[in-house]
Amino acid sequence: MLTKITGGITAPQGFTAAGVHAGIKKNGQEDVGIIYSTVPAAAAAQFTTNKMAAAPVLVSRQAITQGKTRAIVINSGCANACTGDQGLTDARTMAHTTATALNLDDCEVLVASTGVIGVNLPMAKVIAGINQAAGSLSEAGHEPLLAAIMTTDTFAKACAYQFTLNGKLCKIAGIAKGAGMIHPNMATMLSFITTDAAIAPLILTQALSQAVELSFNMITVDGDTSTNDMVAVIANGEAGNAPVTTTDSQSYQEFFTALKTVCTELAQLIVRDGEGATKFLEINVTGAVSFAEAKCAAMAIAKSPLVKTAFFGQDPNWGRILCAAGYSGARSQPDKTSLVIGGLTIVVNGQGAVGFDTEKLKAVMAAKDIAVTLDLGLGTAAATVWTCDFSYEYVKINGEYTT
Amino acid sequence: MLTKITGGITAPQGFTAAGVHAGIKKNGQEDVGIIYSTVPAAAAAQFTTNKMAAAPVLVSRQAITQGKTRAIVINSGCANACTGDQGLTDARTMAHTTATALNLDDCEVLVASTGVIGVNLPMAKVIAGINQAAGSLSEAGHEPLLAAIMTTDTFAKACAYQFTLNGKLCKIAGIAKGAGMIHPNMATMLSFITTDAAIAPLILTQALSQAVELSFNMITVDGDTSTNDMVAVIANGEAGNAPVTTTDSQSYQEFFTALKTVCTELAQLIVRDGEGATKFLEINVTGAVSFAEAKCAAMAIAKSPLVKTAFFGQDPNWGRILCAAGYSGARSQPDKTSLVIGGLTIVVNGQGAVGFDTEKLKAVMAAKDIAVTLDLGLGTAAATVWTCDFSYEYVKINGEYTT
Missing domain, CATH: 3.60.70.12 (L-amino peptidase D-ALA esterase/amidase)
Known part of the structure; x- marks a missing residue:
């Protein structure tokens, strides 16, 4: 043990x-x-x-x-x-x-x-x-x-x-x-x-x-x-x-x-001590055709400056998550894709979930630790990537070395 | 004409x-x-x-x-x-x-x-x-x-x-x-x-x-x-x-x-109207084995948050440019690599250039339009990518939609 x-x-x-x-x-x-x-x-x-x-x-x-x-x-x-x-x-x-x-x-x-x-x-x-x-x-x-x-x-x-x-x-x-x-x-x-x-x-x-x-x-x-x-x-x-x-x-x-x-x-x-980080994000991709594709999609989401700044600002702009998976190289189809953020169901088979509202998502995004699960609905492979958000502090740390 | x-x-x-x-x-x-x-x-x-x-x-x-x-x-x-x-x-x-x-x-x-x-x-x-x-x-x-x-x-x-x-x-x-x-x-x-x-x-x-x-x-x-x-x-x-x-x-x-x-x-x-952009950057990669590899290296440099924030802050941290080329997937060797920023020679064949000093580079990085040329020294292919820097304003634009 x-x-x-x-x-x-x-x-x-x-x-x-x-x-x-x-x-x-x-x-x-x-x-x-x-x-x-x-x-x-x-x-x-x-x-x-x-x-x-x-x-x-x-x-x-x-x-x-x-x-x-x-x-x-x-x-x-x-x-x-x-x-x-x-x-x-x-x-x-x-x-x-x-x-x-x-x-x-x-x-x-x-x-x-x-x-x-x-x-x-x-x-x-x-x-x-x-x-x-x-x-x-x-x-x-x-x-x-x-x-x-x-x-x-x-x-x-x-x-x-x-x-x-x-x-x-x-x-x-x-x-x-x-x-x-x-x-x-x-x-x-x-x-x-x-x-x-x-x-x-x-x-x-x-x-x-x-x-x-x-x-x-x-x-x-x-x-x-x-x-x-x-x-x-x-x-x-x-x-x-x-x-x-x-x-x-x-x-x-x-x-x-x-x-x-x-x-x-x-x-x-x-990750928790990532430069300028204010949030710890767990990105799960499930239903992928292979582990490699699941990781590829999860990494694209985790690296996207648009996704990372949205979490920093608690902006309920969830479309960016699907967008990142879409360009990642992993196989995906909008009508098979589902999305859950912090336990809140956002998208089911490519359509906005019944009862979803922006205010609920904003509340979920206020947490410091947030899990995102994107189900590609195509296979059985899954991968989990950990990342942090992208803040003013990141820009400050990396842009103000000499000043 | x-x-x-x-x-x-x-x-x-x-x-x-x-x-x-x-x-x-x-x-x-x-x-x-x-x-x-x-x-x-x-x-x-x-x-x-x-x-x-x-x-x-x-x-x-x-x-x-x-x-x-x-x-x-x-x-x-x-x-x-x-x-x-x-x-x-x-x-x-x-x-x-x-x-x-x-x-x-x-x-x-x-x-x-x-x-x-x-x-x-x-x-x-x-x-x-x-x-x-x-x-x-x-x-x-x-x-x-x-x-x-x-x-x-x-x-x-x-x-x-x-x-x-x-x-x-x-x-x-x-x-x-x-x-x-x-x-x-x-x-x-x-x-x-x-x-x-x-x-x-x-x-x-x-x-x-x-x-x-x-x-x-x-x-x-x-x-x-x-x-x-x-x-x-x-x-x-x-x-x-x-x-x-x-x-x-x-x-x-x-x-x-x-x-x-x-x-x-x-x-x-x-690019000049990129979200939050304060600078227009031209990234030239020369001496690559193929156009695809030259573009791959130039894109890695152009997308690197560390490079983009350095230009925003006029931080003469040129090592980040070589680092991005190094992980891009393009073939490269430190001892063949040379770097010029805004006409200022920084690295020749992997070694810091004679007469280079940080203050000169800071002055060059103060311009609004800056050309970077990374010569991989391995072939004859070249590619040019255009990008902008990464500022506080980018984080603000993309993190403060709902507030």
Whole structure:
């Protein structure tokens, strides 16, 4: 049984963390951090598909293929993206500095960065910061680490759970950073997950891939895929369970459920802290011909500036939702389509529902958490996407960087 | 030679128009209009690809296949979209009423609507309005017609040109409506073009298709493809030129140039009047592997809320432009990519340009018209997309409909 517990990224056994102020951020807050497994571990990671992928993504993508990850070094305040050869050298230096301090091979370290694109890292400060962080690793380090991965987030995003695998109590914990409010950085998404469960590296990779598909890949704030996105999980086996070695086992299902729960919770927290967000929107598309088409329609609705501004302004302009599904690429037919917003039936088979009135919809749209269900009436596939509204604050955050 | 002339949609010979207030719009302005060719004509039209296409689109799509269009009846204030069977009946009634008043077959009339989705037309008012408009058709009717197709546009969008085909002076004129400012309707795009040139219907269809691909299909305001988009051209041959009957003729090139010029000018006017727009942005992508990839990258940049808000706020956060190209799906490599904004070189082969400074870029971004050129450095294909920025006013327009 999956139970929520307190504690951060170091809640699972055999993990320590640290966060320090190295001097990248001008506000004096933590900006360099390390997550460390005190014993050898399995690891898996997923990275941005953006072709302008940042230097740390290139370095980490190569390192993870060795399957020996024990540490993740992270900086905030600078994305080290679009920084050319110097950026690649700097990302490698971050891995090497961390590895040397912790007596690891370079390939046992993942590197992650978040912040402004196109600016080089102040490496003297970064190197000093990494050494300071490596020297202060502890279980209590999860708090300063959380601060070190934030840029403009308005709250820290973390969760931890325990569950049982083959009679052994296991723990899993995750942290994430999303889109902030004060500086107009990319909506860079970083997430790191630790677990003391024992699981084979290939099985862990598969579990992460499936969990990400149903969690992080189902959220959107503004439709911009960052150059620096990264999700990594480290499993060090300290719980002592019989290792999970196949995907068709009961224990795989238990582990996958725990991993998916952590990923989904963190993904939803990122949306709740979306730049300028005032509302949390769950977009369900049902009755689609395939999952891909259901997701396609749900994402089109979730990304539509017209839909997002309507929710911000509590404007009962529901036609925009059908319009977005109509251009999404998913198969749809007006006379098969039905729409429910916050429990209120708006459209049935393409016709306005009996008894619907605009005032009722306005009242429903005043809520902070709103579920939208669009039934395409063509098949049995469904998908759920989470997003936020589009406010004046979003424009302010992203338009007023230099003023 | 193509020369700009004054006059509206009735500038070409043999066209009349009218616009009346039928009572759909609450502000007392014109809301029903007719464009009419006094003689038989060739016609071509293109419609939205949105699967939730509005009733008038369904009716017009069928009518245009007869190739006999002589009249277009248009209403604003109600899109007649997502209105089920009643909507279809109403659109057919609009065609039939117009045809009866003008002694035409129903299939000689195209129907277009623009306004709020999901609301039925007040048909008694619409029928009376159509009859009134049909009775007041004149060359001077182009002014009230322009008003009748507007919803929330801040200025009327029209242009007219003359050119010579095989020794005969021909005229071509077009009007369009775009995204307005006061009511949060869909970014519905309607455009109607008249010409007195003689051209075979199939050749006209081909010319329109090519011209739209390079003009209307190269603009975006907010990425939402409307349920009601329509572009129609009527060519009545009154200029007396030898008809254009093949695409490999000099006269086709002359006509195509005129048509493309009108379409491009109207498309750009729509962007300049984009909801809340404060800037006009030209996004050029060069060095792509194909036109499709160049357009794909340019559209991703043009649609990115992060790019659009940066231009609004004059935030020199150029990394967002490379980021958008990176996730667009177009092939790209950071170390081959170069970027110029408003004549200022920012990035050369993935590295920050020598002498670039943020203050210079801020100054360039203060202009109202700004050209961005992203060179992918991989091929020889290029594409140009036009868009506008994303302002507080956009959020206000689309979030405050009911308040």
